[in-house]
Amino acid sequence: MTFELLKIDAATGARRGRLRTPHGAVETPAFMPCGTGGAVKALTPHELETEGVQMALCNTYHLYLRPGHRLIEELGGLHRFMAWSGSILTDSGGFQVYSLAPLRQISEEGVSFRSHLDGSLHFLSPELAIEVQKSLGADIIMPLDECAPYPSTTDYLQRSLGLTLKWAERSRVAHLNGQPALFGILQGGTDKALREQAATALQKIGFDGYALGGLAVGEPKAVMYETVAHTTPLLPVDRPRYLMGVGTPEDLVESVMRGVDMFDCVMPTRHGRTGSLFTSQGRINIKGAAHASDERPLDPACDCYTCRHFSRAYLRHLFMAGEILGLRLNTLHNLHFYLTLMQQIRQAIEDGSLTAFRTRFLEEAGTLNRDETVA
């Protein structure tokens, strides 16, 4: 993997770059949709390509449990399995163990847990996380870490970061060769000193890119933005920076302005399936009775497949009737919104107009972070 920095916005520090992996270029700042269990929910890989997705995230936890990384490896790897020719970043599985799996127990050695699917007992170590991700054939892989809950005491955060750093070192050793790219994950919650410690320790080990973990876990937005702003200057300029699991459209804009290059989030796809739809005029809950006879497209400013062909009234009908097509059309629209936003952000950095773009975007789509009142 290579990372080329094309421009740094003088006013904000926002970065315009280009990752290259064995599966092509990824223009940054980039948004990666979540292909949790080997599919971005409701969409085909060719729709992702059409929408301009260049890298998808897949979840090691899900694929390890079902259908199993060995099977995927035997079948030629994850790209071939899901017929996706773009790049893939996999996470370590840790976050899902902490959020989905029952009876998890963290020790120095790793984390034991039961499968949320069948209750079977498993043990994930930093070494196994690397092995699984290499079996899958991802382009960028992540080390096992502990994502501390918010709020945590400084003492807990300190011990947790200590474990994450030890695991980072073991992951680096387990990785052996330079393929695929391995990122380091900074933890430390919202504690600036701990974030500094993480940045220093991880760079000493040396990684191909650096991720900010443990954010967007309940802390106030302002605190998250401040933590990002404090942390990114501690990272090497020539390596990509990835803010994990973030976020709302506003979060993307704000974080790019604080020096982040990569994002992933279930928000556009999950919200699509619950009928919460992003538009240039704010967020719409398509269930609302107000849309029942509304002939307009979701977003007159949008040129996605959904908005070019279907009315709000039809989308509401599909949603109320539980039609799969509704979930498809909603997901496609939300993903298009996110990818268009990233395209606009990249353009604004190139044009030197990011600050103006941010102001305009937040004015027009000021309700993006909250649902409209359902009629």
Add this chain to the structure above:
Amino acid sequence: MTFELLKIDAATGARRGRLRTPHGAVETPAFMPCGTGGAVKALTPHELETEGVQMALCNTYHLYLRPGHRLIEELGGLHRFMAWSGSILTDSGGFQVYSLAPLRQISEEGVSFRSHLDGSLHFLSPELAIEVQKSLGADIIMPLDECAPYPSTTDYLQRSLGLTLKWAERSRVAHLNGQPALFGILQGGTDKALREQAATALQKIGFDGYALGGLAVGEPKAVMYETVAHTTPLLPVDRPRYLMGVGTPEDLVESVMRGVDMFDCVMPTRHGRTGSLFTSQGRINIKGAAHASDERPLDPACDCYTCRHFSRAYLRHLFMAGEILGLRLNTLHNLHFYLTLMQQIRQAIEDGSLTAFRTRFLEEAGTLNRDETVA
């Protein structure tokens, strides 16, 4: 609507024809997928077009209850609502009232029932069925009838047919002008004398096409085929013949050979959603463990999107994981199978090779009517 008969197969009586509606040509014999509630489940209208669908069936019962025919009419009609530029045939709503709605009561005047959605009380008369379908803007509409269960006594069938014929007459009167096309529905179960009576009475009223209702409701296949074979010669040569709610791929071949021009059935789409997939080598239940590591496409002889890009192993994984994409890919494949079959049937009639096609088809896909043994 016009119907042009292009060729009658001398050996079998199978017919190659062309319907023309205000929404284009429909090559017959034709299969209409079910767009029950204003969407062919899991598919976009543009996928239908790509697959070669020329006419879709929509269910009056579903659309009358949700979102309501008046709303669809206000929004410019069903074609515009669902963004489908091909032809639409709507049923009368009767069949769904009998099969889905609780507390239905049939009288001379019509049928009262409660909505399966919210329990609300409704009354469907022959006149209302026509009015609703005209509001929707369908290209071909159907009169309210009674579909007698199987088995029924001759006495019941006789009285039921009497009601259906009275309703047919009232529907013809309610229809007033010639737009859209109105078909008559023959009932009479598997009683040949009653089918003859139905054919005579309906032609006396005069319809734009003739449908065989009340079949594929539990009677043995051989009896259904015999009833079809007995009835089609009683119908005018120059009008299309529609076998309602049929059927398996084998049913389509056998019924075309007995003079049927049009079909609809939920089978390809519903079976797609349950993982039962049609192939040139028989039916496959994708849930089967035997497919877990199978790299082959569903059907190596198939050129559908699903078979061109994905392995059985991936399709099984998607199905087991409950991924919406699996339902999409399965549905697309099954529909492609049905439409390819109809294309082959039309070609075989043109080539005068239908009998040979039937033999080969049933040999190769001999297991199409039953599931494979699930491993």
